[in-house]
Amino acid sequence: MEFTDKHVQGLKDLLYKMADDLLIIGHRNSEWTGLGPVLEEDIAFSSMAQDKVGQSLALYEILHQLGESDPDTVAFTRNAPQFHCSQLVELPIGEYDFSLVRHFFFDHADAIRFDMLATTVVEPLQMVAKKFRGEIKYHTMHADIWMKQLGESDEAKMRIQNTINEVFPFALGMFEPSEFEAELIEAGIFDGEFALREKWLNKVVPLLESFGYTVPNAETIIPEFGGRKGQHTEHLQPLLDEMTEVFAIDPGAEW
């Protein structure tokens, strides 16, 4: 089917929110490099953070093909209100339990989103979705095993449970609908945030329960929306300032 302007706008909106989520969580998680709880985990978590940045690049490249600026410009010259990431990914890394719970919630959503996009009509996006399948699978395995492991000791379990309760409204904020949901579904680009949210709940709730945690009722929680529309917490701009510090010294530099 022929894409109208609204379809293209919707596709760009989808790509921006995915890419921005990945870039920002990649940057956040890389803040653990050198500070991880054990060397092996430090390496694994840092490596996954790099994967995220790599995945964001692939999506910024598709945006570039659609007429947006090149990936470096898009990643390094925008201010917070121009970012479409969810508020979940911009929150500071906190203690390790926070970063792990966020990783668990985010990566399951990311995995399902890419899985849904493996059949999108947008060919370059379909290829990207297939390319990163194995990488993302490892990320969810890593998250699952940590959640399971920490559920086996009383103190850790209590901390993770408190963090789940605290993070959950932000996690639901990932599924903030865009104004193009109907167009994306109609054109076969993406099945939409609602479908994604349902699949995600069907995945993460039974999994966490099997590890002994309880999950707040998604129907009674008010999600932390706003991020997709450029409304961010006070934490995003300082992150961007730090991330772009070197780039800003000489934006025209050849690397």
Added chain:
Amino acid sequence: MNIISLDPRVTRSHIDENTQEGIANPLEHFQTYEVFEQKKRGTHHIHVGSVHAPSAEMAVIFAKEQYSRRGQCVNLWVVKTADVFATEYEDSDIFDTISDKTYREPEAYKVIDRIQAFKERQKAN
């Protein structure tokens, strides 16, 4: 005085330079697992190193990033280091071969010419 570091993350954490917090004590770490990597199905798993981990499942997760991040791998094994039973180095003389037993080694047999001839015939067919 707080620690001032080139790493901005350390500086902004406001850590007192005399802190005793977060200093690990001996034996306050996980056990180790030995890691074996298989590069292709059907080939042997080769020992590539070890990881610290609280469980075998976690050891596999760590091993993947430590040892199989790049290059080919189709399968990983992990085994608790404590479960590996080993010979003593002082007994390493049991591995010495005695020179007059070469008749027990395949090199002693002059079959290579016949093998070559066989291969040639196979090729010719």
